Amino acid sequence: MQIGIPRALSYYNFFPFYYGFFSDLGIEIVISDKTTKQTMTVGSSLVVPETCLPVKVYVGHILNLLDKGIDKIFVPSLQSISPKIYNCSKIRGLPDLIRNVIKRDFTIIEATLDKSEKNHGLYDFLTEMVKPFGITDIEKIKKASKNAWKVYNNFHIMTRSGVSYTKALKSAIENKVIIAENTNAYPINIALIAHGYNLYDERVSMKIFDKLEKLEVRVFTAEQLTTEQMHEGLNAIHSKLYWANEYEITGAAAHYIQDKNIDGIITINAFGCGPDSLMLERISRFASKSEKPILHLSIDEQTGEAGFVTRLEAFVDMLYRKKRSTIINKLNIQNRKSKYTDIKCKDLIQ
Numbered sequence: 001m002q003i004g005i006p007r008a009l010s011y012y013n014f015f016p017f018y019y020g021f022f023s024d025l026g027i028e029i030v031i032s033d034k035t036t037k038q039t040m041t042v043g044s045s046l047v048v049p050e051t052c053l054p055v056k057v058y059v060g061h062i063l064n065l066l067d068k069g070i071d072k073i074f075v076p077s078l079q080s081i082s083p084k085i086y087n088c089s090k091i092r093g094l095p096d097l098i099r100n101v102i103k104r105d106f107t108i109i110e111a112t113l114d115k116s117e118k119n120h121g122l123y124d125f126l127t128e129m130v131k132p133f134g135i136t137d138i139e140k141i142k143k144a145s146k147n148a149w150k151v152y153n154n155f156h157i158m159t160r161s162g163v164s165y166t167k168a169l170k171s172a173i174e175n176k177v178i179i180a181e182n183t184n185a186y187p188i189n190i191a192l193i194a195h196g197y198n199l200y201d202e203r204v205s206m207k208i209f210d211k212l213e214k215l216e217v218r219v220f221t222a223e224q225l226t227t228e229q230m231h232e233g234l235n236a237i238h239s240k241l242y243w244a245n246e247y248e249i250t251g252a253a254a255h256y257i258q259d260k261n262i263d264g265i266i267t268i269n270a271f272g273c274g275p276d277s278l279m280l281e282r283i284s285r286f287a288s289k290s291e292k293p294i295l296h297l298s299i300d301e302q303t304g305e306a307g308f309v310t311r312l313e314a315f316v317d318m319l320y321r322k323k324r325s326t327i328i329n330k331l332n333i334q335n336r337k338s339k340y341t342d343i344k345c346k347d348l349i350q
């Protein structure tokens with residue numbers, strides 16, 4: 001028994017759960033290769049241009065799995081993950097979208113998760129996921145679900161402690177839990193706010209973590225926060241929950257905007273994304289009230305790396321200058337101009 005999982009969209013939120021579940025039932029998982037320019041090009045060629053980049057990338061990953069000879073591919077329809085909180089229409093209608101744009105012979109393992117429907121719970125979703133493999137024993141499904149939660153929770157214990165996304169995913173799959181050791185202090189701390197698929201797909205985010213590390217910036221993400229911290233963020237911004245990712249986007253951003261150790265916020269969003277445009281508007285207003293610098297990076301398949309890096313460097317440079325001038329003001333230095341250059345990077349570390 002073999003199932004293909006595209007390395008895109010919900011993979012970046014729920015792969016530890018999918019892995020724990022399918023592997024407990026003896027189903028072998030084949031993941032598509034990492035995103036390349038080719039993945040984006042072939043994915044984009046099959047959908048209308050207005051489609052957001054993450055969905056184009058998803059289509060490219062399905063084609064990659066088909067080229068590997070995988071004939072059963074998991075394409076969930078994640079309607080609602082808690083009552084009255086919905087995903088965007090593209091994620092909800094993903095199986096239909098894939099069926100209509102990829103005219104090749106394969107089985108879509110389709111399962112619907114809709115927590116807003118009274119009679120539709122997690123077990124209905126899980127049962128649908130394995131029905132095409134002839135697995136119907138509810139006790140086996142419950143046992144696999146326990147394993148899925150274990151892998152998923154271990155993954156989150158690690159990311160919350162500061163372990164990187166990639167290391168935490170690898171360790172969770174190997175059934176290990178590692179905790180982050182003391183990480184280096186950097187002069188500048190930035191919170192990166194984006195959907196997992198825009199952040200952890202290295203081709204889509206253009207290796208933003210590496211780029212910021214080179215600029216001596218320490219990065220914080222929603223994965224390091226607890227649900228309570230993100231909830232408090234939502235309360236502070238007076239935001240109601242409309243979209244499935246409000247916690248990770250609006251809640252995390254509002255939390256970090258209020259955090260005095262965070263020097264600035266960077267958001268990454270896909271061009272044309274409806275939910276993000278609404279969430280980012282509220283985040284921007286909240287950031288401007290708190291005078292927290294914020295940079296919005298919008299991406300599509302045409303985004304060039306040079307322009308991306310230039311904006312990133314300019315923003316970080318501005319944060320360095322802002323921090324230096326704050327220190328100078330604090331020290332009440334009279335001859336600012338000559339002392340300015342004496343403030344070294346290490347002096348900015350708090």
Ligand code: SF4
Nearest residue numbers: 052088090270273274
């Ligand atoms: S939330 Fe936005 S980026 Fe994500 S799939 Fe929907 S439209 Fe695309």
